[in-house]
Amino acid sequence: MNEPLLVAKQLGKRYPRSADARARLAAFARILVGAPYPQWEVLKDISFTVAPGQSLGIIGENGAGKSTLLKLVCGVLEPSSGSVERRGRIGALLELGAGFDPERTGRENIAISASLQGWSAAQVTERFDDIAAFADIGRYLDEPVKHYSSGMVVRLGFAIIAAVKPDLLITDEVLAVGDESFQKKCIRWIEDYLEGGGTLLLVSHSMYHVQKLCKQALWLRDGRVQAYGDVFDVTQDYLNFHERKSRSESGGDVDPHYAGDHYRIVAVRLDGDDSTVPKSVPQGGGLGLEVDVYSPDGRAPSLGLGVLREDGAAVFGSTSEIDGGKPVALDAHHFRFTVRFDELDLLPGGYFFRLHALDPECVRLFDAVERGFTIRGQARDWGLVRLPHRWS
Amino acid sequence: MLGFLIRQDLRQRFSGNVLGTAWAVLAPLLQLAVFALVFAQIFKARVPGLDERGYVMFLALGMWPWSAFAEGISRGMTALTDHAGLLNKVAVSAWDVVAARVFAAFIVQGIGFLVVVPVLWFWQGTLSLAHWPLTLLSWAGLLALSLAIAQIVAICHVFARDTQPIIAYLLTAWMFLTPILYDPRILPEWLGSAMGFNPMAGLIAGVRDPLLWKNAAAALPWTSLLVALAALGLSAWMARRFRGHVREFL
Numbered sequence: 001m002n003e004p005l006l007v008a009k010q011l012g013k014r015y016p017r018s019a020d021a022r023a024r025l026a027a028f029a030r031i032l033v034g035a036p037y038p039q040w041e042v043l044k045d046i047s048f049t050v051a052p053g054q055s056l057g058i059i060g061e062n063g064a065g066k067s068t069l070l071k072l073v074c075g076v077l078e079p080s081s082g083s084v085e086r087r088g089r090i091g092a093l094l095e096l097g098a099g100f101d102p103e104r105t106g107r108e109n110i111a112i113s114a115s116l117q118g119w120s121a122a123q124v125t126e127r128f129d130d131i132a133a134f135a136d137i138g139r140y141l142d143e144p145v146k147h148y149s150s151g152m153v154v155r156l157g158f159a160i161i162a163a164v165k166p167d168l169l170i171t172d173e174v175l176a177v178g179d180e181s182f183q184k185k186c187i188r189w190i191e192d193y194l195e196g197g198g199t200l201l202l203v204s205h206s207m208y209h210v211q212k213l214c215k216q217a218l219w220l221r222d223g224r225v226q227a228y229g230d231v232f233d234v235t236q237d238y239l240n241f242h243e244r245k246s247r248s249e250s251g252g253d254v255d256p257h258y259a260g261d262h263y264r265i266v267a268v269r270l271d272g273d274d275s276t277v278p279k280s281v282p283q284g285g286g287l288g289l290e291v292d293v294y295s296p297d298g299r300a301p302s303l304g305l306g307v308l309r310e311d312g313a314a315v316f317g318s319t320s321e322i323d324g325g326k327p328v329a330l331d332a333h334h335f336r337f338t339v340r341f342d343e344l345d346l347l348p349g350g351y352f353f354r355l356h357a358l359d360p361e362c363v364r365l366f367d368a369v370e371r372g373f374t375i376r377g378q379a380r381d382w383g384l385v386r387l388p389h390r391w392s
Numbered sequence: 393m394l395g396f397l398i399r400q401d402l403r404q405r406f407s408g409n410v411l412g413t414a415w416a417v418l419a420p421l422l423q424l425a426v427f428a429l430v431f432a433q434i435f436k437a438r439v440p441g442l443d444e445r446g447y448v449m450f451l452a453l454g455m456w457p458w459s460a461f462a463e464g465i466s467r468g469m470t471a472l473t474d475h476a477g478l479l480n481k482v483a484v485s486a487w488d489v490v491a492a493r494v495f496a497a498f499i500v501q502g503i504g505f506l507v508v509v510p511v512l513w514f515w516q517g518t519l520s521l522a523h524w525p526l527t528l529l530s531w532a533g534l535l536a537l538s539l540a541i542a543q544i545v546a547i548c549h550v551f552a553r554d555t556q557p558i559i560a561y562l563l564t565a566w567m568f569l570t571p572i573l574y575d576p577r578i579l580p581e582w583l584g585s586a587m588g589f590n591p592m593a594g595l596i597a598g599v600r601d602p603l604l605w606k607n608a609a610a611a612l613p614w615t616s617l618l619v620a621l622a623a624l625g626l627s628a629w630m631a632r633r634f635r636g637h638v639r640e641f642l
Contacts, residue, residue: 015640021552024641028551031637032630075483078636094481101400103407115396116482 005088005168005199006050006073012081013068013223014039039080042068043223046082050168055200057214057231059207059238064220066203070094070172073201091117091166093157102146106137106156109145113160127163134185135159150177158182162189169193170201187212207235208280239277254369258294259333263301263357263366266334267292270353270371283348283377289339292330293357300327303337304356304365310349310372315384321362345386348377393484397492402499420456420504424511427451431573439575445516452508453600454572457531460501461538461592462563464494468542469549469559476642486638487631490546494539502531509603523602529612530598533620537591540623547634550641570596591616 016027017038030037043065050056058066071077073084074092100109110131114124132141135155140148148156154177161169169190190213194200204210210217210231217234219227227234253276258264269290270279281287293301303325306317320327320337327335352372356365379386406413428448431437439450471490472479479486513519549555570592576584587593594613 019641024551027637027641028548031634034633071480076479076481077639080636092483101404103404112400116393116484 002051003087004049004051005086005090006048006201007085008046008048008073008082009084010082011043011046011069011072011079011084012041013043013065013072013077014080015042015068041223043072043220046220046225048218048225048228050199050201052088052167052199053194053197054216055194055202055214057210057217057235058201058203058220059205059210059217059235060220060226065223066220067094067172069220070170070201070203074170086168088167089117089164090168090170091161091164092170093161094170094172100145100153100157103144105144106135106141106148106152109156110160113157114164117160117164117166119164131159131163134162134189136182151179151182153177155182158186158189162193165193165198168199168201172203173205207239211235240275242277261296263296263359263364264294265291265355265357265367265369266294268353268355268369268371270373276371278350278352278372278374280374280376281344283375283379284343284345286340286342287344287373289337289341289353291337291339291355293327293335293337295333295335298332299360300329300335301360302358302362303327304354304358304362305339306354307346307351308354309351309384313384315346315351319358319362321358344375346375347379347381347383347386348375350374394488394491394495397484397488398495398499401492401496405496405500416500416503417507420507421511423504424448424452424508427455437573440577445512446518449512449516449518450575450600450604451573452512453603454570454596456501456505456508457534457596457599458567458570458572458592459504460498461534461595462567463497463501464535464538465542465545465563466560467497468493468538469545469556471542472546472550472638472642473553479639479642486546486635487543490543491539494535494542498531498535498538520603520606522606526602526612527599529617530595533591533595533598533613533617536624537595537616537620540620540627543627544630547630547638550638566590566592572596588615591619595620 016023017040023038027037046069048056058069060066068077070092071094072079073086074090074094075084075086076094101112104112110128111121111124114127135141135152135158137148137152137155140152145153145156161171187209190198190200194213200213202210202213214231216229217227217231217238218225219234219238227237254265254267256266258266267274267290271288272290273279279287289305291303293303295301303320304317305319307315309315325337325339327337330336350372351374352370355369355371357367358365406415409415411418431451432444432448436444437451438444438447442450468490471493472486475489478484479489509519545555545559570590571579571587576587576593576597579587591613594616598613598616
């Protein structure tokens with residue numbers, strides 16, 4: 001019973017290196033006689049197992065080999081080396097509209113996809129209403145799929161998979177396409193499915209989805225396993241890697257060792273964390289901010305502080321001078337400002353702090369450092385903030 | 393899965409037509425009318441021992457099996473490239489995708505054959521049904537050979553798109569080199585014996601002759617059947633060799 005549904009052993013995949021007409025012909029001849037031809041390695045030595053009830057997230061940068069890995073797992077592609085063992089019914093949602101015929105209506109495509117999953121005509125009829133209800137695309141059901149938006153294609157695809165209830169569900173970045181409400185619906189469905197003992201293999205760029213749905217994660221980097229284990233460990237490593245990468249690319253937005261002629265921010269911590277990964281804060285939750293500023297002449301500097309929404313809309317701004325906030329001297333040249341927002345009653349979405357080091361007179365502005373944070377919540381009202389109000 | 397793919401292909405061929413599946417019956421009748429007019433009336437083509445109507449019968453009994461064979465190859469050839477999207481997203485076997493096209497061609501042309509033969513029988517009345525089961529074996533041989541060649545050229549077509557015009561040319565040449573429009577007995581000696589190397593000559597005759605000649609020698613085209621079987625083996629070997637290399641080039 002507890003035999004794994006999926007065992008990948010030292011899986012490797014190579015793709016043809018170049019594809020102009022001559023190279024293709026040469027490759028054809030070489031394959032025919034069993035000789036090697038120019039290939040590049042997309043995946044190498046990938047081993048993992050997925051036991052029933054397990055949920056594994058596969059993460060990695062674009063081109064790391066995630067989609068290729070899923071295709072090997074589903075049996076769409078043959079591995080160049082190693083092996084995949086599969087047990088049970090696998091439901092795969094690879095890319096947009098896999099297996100859909102764009103010329104046919106959604107209704108017809110439901111029947112086609114269901115047949116591809118091995119259903120009989122009677123089974124299709126029986127579950128048709130469930131599928132249509134889940135997809136919830138109204139009159140488009142009788143339109144050719146080529147008229148669908150990408151979101152509608154995903155809706156239909158997911159609705160079919162949801163009706164199939166496979167032993168192992170494999171999805172590739174499809175949650176990113178549907179609209180907010182459909183994403184939530186899918187996530188709720190996957191959560192129920194996992195609670196009911198379902199098994200999941202999810203590829204996503206959204207660490208939020210991976211952490212929410214998966215217990216384990218596998219980080220693919222340049223076609224190899226960079227990390228494999230508990231979802232929080234692996235995703236944290238992954239995010240840290242990206243942070244280091246973006247820091248090294250931008251030369252680092254704050255230089256902790258700065259010792260020049262200007263006032264300058266040298267460290268920013270949100271709730272004690274100096275990473276640049278946006279912090280997640282529940283709606284109405286609190287957030288503490290610590291900013292270390294370098295002062296070239298040893299006088300206590302000022303700090304400018306703004307809160308903006310992701311799109312740049314200003315929410316709030318102030319300075320330490322206006323508020324009467326005083327920094328603590330850390331040493332002769334370093335001062336620390338500590339600000340705490342006890343109740344961030346911003347509406348859910350992405351925001352960021354914009355911080356400026358100012359001279360003690362609060363006249364000259366020297367730099368700008370930004371740190372993002374995300375407000376999580378289920379609010380249905382809209383705008384930037386929830387203004388206190390009463391209905392009568 | 394194969395059955396599903398065949399149904400898909402058939403549906404795809406007939407959907408979008410106003411007359412739909414009626415074409416499966418109508419098209420062969422129209423084609424038969426053209427054959428009768430062009431070959432029997434205009435060219436005044438004849439076969440020794442048969443009159444004008446007999447020639448139309450001769451032609452039809454050879455033309456439909458040939459069409460099934462040729463259409464199986466020409467549509468099977470592009471099956472992999474046409475279904476690149478499906479093959480890259482769904483775990484269907486490449487063999488089945490090609491085979492579905494070939495089977496669908498045989499179903500469509502087979503229906504044409506079954507429509508045309510009774511019509512000819514009413515019209516001319518000299519159809520010989522005594523040995524009809526013998527034709528089945530030759531039909532099977534045609535299917536096997538068409539399937540085998542389709543599988544091979546479908547793989548070639550993935551690697552070199554030049555395959556399509558080359559095969560289209562070869563199929564036309566092959567048709568004229570096969571006794572479909574003419575009786576093999578009218579051929580000069582050297583060409584007649586060269587027909588021994590054309591498996592299609594045997595297979596077409598294997599379908600046509602038992603239905604056409606009352607005293608048709610019940611000899612089966614064994615050599616052609618063996619060639620078809622060997623070709624099938626070769627195509628299976630080739631499909632295995634190219635497994636894991638075809639989708640990667642699509």
